[in-house]
Amino acid sequence: MPRTIEIVRILCGVLVVTSGLMNLGLFGFEPPIAESGGRQFQIAMQEAGYFLPIITAVFLVAGASIILNRFGALGSLLLAPVSANILLFHAVLGGGQVTLAIVFSVINLYCIWYYRNAYKPLFKPRT
Template sequence: MITKFNTGLQLLLGLAFVVFGLNKFIGFMPPPELPPAAGAFMGALMETGYMFPLIAVTEIVAGALILSRMFSALGLVILMPISVNIVLFHLALAPAGGVPAYVLAGINVYLLFIYKPKFDSLLLPK
């Protein structure tokens, strides 16, 4: 059941990932200070030349799908691996800045649960 509360969470999650995805291209928010291991990891991702643009485009597309409200379930599924990796990054390498990541991942899980009826046919054995 989609309520105003759930719609608000969709808007928050979708906007957050569209903004953070765009920031990877435009750089309108300064990067946070990271511990050395976290900085090395992020530097390695940037050095590949393709990983940051791939993550950014995925965040923008998934965020836009969530905001569209027509394809929210698809956007939530696409976004889940990114949410999990962001949480694991903060747990393992940068715990001090993890609260926003945990909140957004929690919203993602909650909304996936709300949209569970859309996935029921995918979860049935053949």
């Protein structure tokens, strides 16, 4: 495995696991509520009751799999819709911190690109 992907993979995994642990409140961090149009979206996700625990579980499982390089391709793929949602939230609804969202999305896309051969069977038609 090239050194570049090792660094990017570990960076992605640590970022995701840290975010998951912050969602659990282990660092005393409460996610800020956006002051723009994203406020209603954030409140709706919190009030739904199931959304944030699922996102936290995905972050922890996917991040651990990426760090440990066990099912790293699956972990990167699981993070794709989450990273897209984070990027679109900050870009469209004005949640701020769009730079971090772009960095996270680029890191995840790089990991997905690295594991692209693992996804080829998904696109082969069955006979």
